[in-house]
């Protein structure tokens with residue numbers, strides 16, 4: 281089997297008595313697209329943060345391209361981050377920077393690329409997500425939510441990463457704009473040949489962008505399979521979730 285680009289092995293994370301992750305095992309092959317589904321508060325973001333190194337697991341391991349990065353800091357972690365892109369929930373753009381400065385942020389501040397060259401690359405990347413140079417000089421507050429997501433997508437792909445994390449990429453968008461974002465994600469991820477790990481509540485998005493779907497429930501991955509099998513998984517938890525039923529083994533989070 282090909283070496284996974286990302287692998288979580290028995291990852292455990294608690295906050296006080298709240299045992300959020302209770303042994304998460306998951307791996308993603310290069311170029312593959314995995315979508316992790318799960319209810320509100322099930323620990324999807326915590327899982328992502330542990331994978332990215334923004335949180336350290338209490339137990340278990342995180343491997344990036346075969347290297348154990350669980351405890352890595354400094355240069356080793358930076359080397360991993362250089363190969364990873366991230367689209368945060370709500371876009372997380374810097375309000376005080378223009379669109380192109382947001383897109384080029386990593387190039388200027390981490391990679392030491394000259395401002396002029398970084399701008400050129402930012403403009404080329406914005407073009408890939410169908411945003412013209414007229415938008416590049418605007419501030420995030422001056423563009424729509426759908427455009428902000430496109431800017432975030434451009435920012436996540438500018439370094440041509442091998443692995444991209446998408447945290448709720450379609451949240452807050454109408455279904456048509458969400459679908460256009462999904463199309464852009466698929467197009468750009470394919471052209472990079474990157475692997476992706478996405479977390480979402482949006483089943484339309486999951487169905488569209490995933491090769492495989494995994495479900496997180498009570499701190500563990502309880503099902504994993506092809507996206508095309510998600511409607512007949514034979515798992516009552518998955519079934520309840522994908523059909524959005526309040527009745528079933530999963531209790532609504534209210």
Ligand SMILES: Nc1ncnc2c1ncn2[C@@H]1O[C@H](COP(=O)(O)OP(=O)(O)OP(=O)(O)O)[C@@H](O)[C@H]1O
Nearest residue numbers: 295298300318319320321322323324325326327481
């Ligand atoms: N830094 C933190 N300190 C304490 N508790 C935290 C922290 N981060 C997350 N949690 C807790 O971990 C649990 C899982 O949260 P998480 O945000 O991962 O859920 P989620 O599945 O991403 O939810 P949603 O789909 O609603 O975004 C919650 O109970 C949350 O309160």
